[in-house]
Amino acid sequence: MSDLGSALRAQGKRVTPQRRRILAAVTALAHATPDAVAKAVGEDGGVELPLSTIYRGLEVLEELGFVTHTHLDHHAPSYHLAEHATHIHLVCLGCGRVAEAEVEEAAGFTGNLRSRHGFDADVTHMAVHGWCADCAPDHGPHHGQGPG
Amino acid sequence: MSDLGSALRAQGKRVTPQRRRILAAVTALAHATPDAVAKAVGEDGGVELPLSTIYRGLEVLEELGFVTHTHLDHHAPSYHLAEHATHIHLVCLGCGRVAEAEVEEAAGFTGNLRSRHGFDADVTHMAVHGWCADCAPDHGPHHGQGPG
DNA sequence: TTGAATGCAAAAAATTTGCATATTG
DNA sequence: CAATATGCAAATTTTTTGCATTCAA
Numbered sequence: 001m002s003d004l005g006s007a008l009r010a011q012g013k014r015v016t017p018q019r020r021r022i023l024a025a026v027t028a029l030a031h032a033t034p035d036a037v038a039k040a041v042g043e044d045g046g047v048e049l050p051l052s053t054i055y056r057g058l059e060v061l062e063e064l065g066f067v068t069h070t071h072l073d074h075h076a077p078s079y080h081l082a083e084h085a086t087h088i089h090l091v092c093l094g095c096g097r098v099a100e101a102e103v104e105e106a107a108g109f110t111g112n113l114r115s116r117h118g119f120d121a122d123v124t125h126m127a128v129h130g131w132c133a134d135c136a137p138d139h140g141p142h143h144g145q146g147p148g
Numbered sequence: 149m150s151d152l153g154s155a156l157r158a159q160g161k162r163v164t165p166q167r168r169r170i171l172a173a174v175t176a177l178a179h180a181t182p183d184a185v186a187k188a189v190g191e192d193g194g195v196e197l198p199l200s201t202i203y204r205g206l207e208v209l210e211e212l213g214f215v216t217h218t219h220l221d222h223h224a225p226s227y228h229l230a231e232h233a234t235h236i237h238l239v240c241l242g243c244g245r246v247a248e249a250e251v252e253e254a255a256g257f258t259g260n261l262r263s264r265h266g267f268d269a270d271v272t273h274m275a276v277h278g279w280c281a282d283c284a285p286d287h288g289p290h291h292g293q294g295p296g
Numbered sequence: 297t298t299g300a301a302t303g304c305a306a307a308a309a310a311t312t313t314g315c316a317t318a319t320t321g
Numbered sequence: 322c323a324a325t326a327t328g329c330a331a332a333t334t335t336t337t338t339g340c341a342t343t344c345a346a
Contacts, residue, residue, distance in 0.1 A: 009321095012325090013325080014319080014324090014325060015321095016319080016320075016325095016327080018326080019326090049327090049328085050327080050328055050329065051311080052311085052312075052313085052327085052328075053327060053328070055311065056312095056327085090261065090265060090269070092267075099265055099267065101260075101261060105257065105260040105261065105264065106257045106260075108256040108257060109253060109254045109257035112249075112253040113238065113249060113276070113278070116249070116253065119276075119278055119279070119280055119281070120278050121238070121277070121278035122277050122278045123276070123278075126274070126276055126277065127274075128261070128267075128269050128271070129269070129270050129274065130261070130267055130268050130269035130271075131270070132266065132268075133266030157346095160300090161300080161301090162299095162301065162344085162345055162346075164300095164301065164344080164345075166301080166302070182335085182336085183335085197303085198302080198303055198304065198305095199336080200302085200303075200305095200337075200338085201301080201302060201303070203336065203337075204302085204337095205301095224335085
């Protein structure tokens with residue numbers, strides 16, 4: 001972590017062990033729900049923190065730009081280091097694993113969006129759903145079978 | 149709507165006015181949360197349906213391939229016609245409006261993912277966040293100010 | 297008639313809020 | 322010492338579930 005302490009101080013906020021622990025947990029987990037962060041904090045630091053502290057901590061961390069969150073699956077929010085957000089998340093609909101692609105790989109695409117729609121895409125927030133190499137063979141059914 | 153009746157029948161499911169109304173509401177709204185669907189159903193058809201019926205109806209409709217859902221914002225699920233899902237959603241972080249881009253515009257990108265990651269992307273489920281032409285000038289702060 | 301769907305209410309989950317106490321600066 | 326965070330519990334919000342009744346086939 002670069003400098004949580006001064007970042008907090010710079011905003012007139014306080015440096016607390018809870019905030020450090022939450023950031024440490026997010027760092028270690030890569031992708032985690034608030035609940036998972038709470039669990040991880042407990043295992044690593046001894047005492048588990050209440051969810052409310054996790055939520056508030058995550059909020060501050062996100063405000064400071066240390067973490068970001070996305071909805072990788074369709075239920076829970078997933079928090080991760082902001083540094084990791086510089087990658088595009090490839091979420092497999094089969095096994096649920098999350099791979100990462102470089103932002104540059106979408107350069108042509110974002111260029112199209114900008115020129116044709118005047119839309120400035122922030123692909124660092126993008127999750128692409130699909131099928132990884134391992135699961136590819138399986139997805140015959142339940143796919144592209146729309147009515148129209 | 150193509151043929152909800154026979155699609156339901158084909159699955160041994162029943163054709164009910166509630167299901168028709170829910171599909172009609174999703175059709176009319178383009179992007180709607182379960183709650184919004186309930187409201188719309190009420191305004192259009194007279195009696196509002198209980199949320200549980202909305203959820204169950206949406207589930208069946210999704211199962212049949214008539215509707216799909218995505219998390220356009222980071223809180224509520226947004227349901228829309230499956231036909232609409234053949235477009236990529238461009239969600240503006242400024243005004244919240246949702247524009248649509250053609251799947252082909254991402255062809256190069258998905259090609260990259262396939263050749264470089266063996267990942268078969270389903271862009272019809274993709275929501276791209278960013279800034280539309282109108283909001284573009286505003287987003288100086290709160291953007292890319294990470295610590296690293 | 298028969299089983300699936302609805303409607304209602306209660307149960308679960310997930311997230312937020314109020315407030316006294318503990319901590320940071 | 323003053324103000325912010327925490328911890329706990331209660332309150333919200335969102336989604337799911339149980340079950341008797343209604344309705345489609």
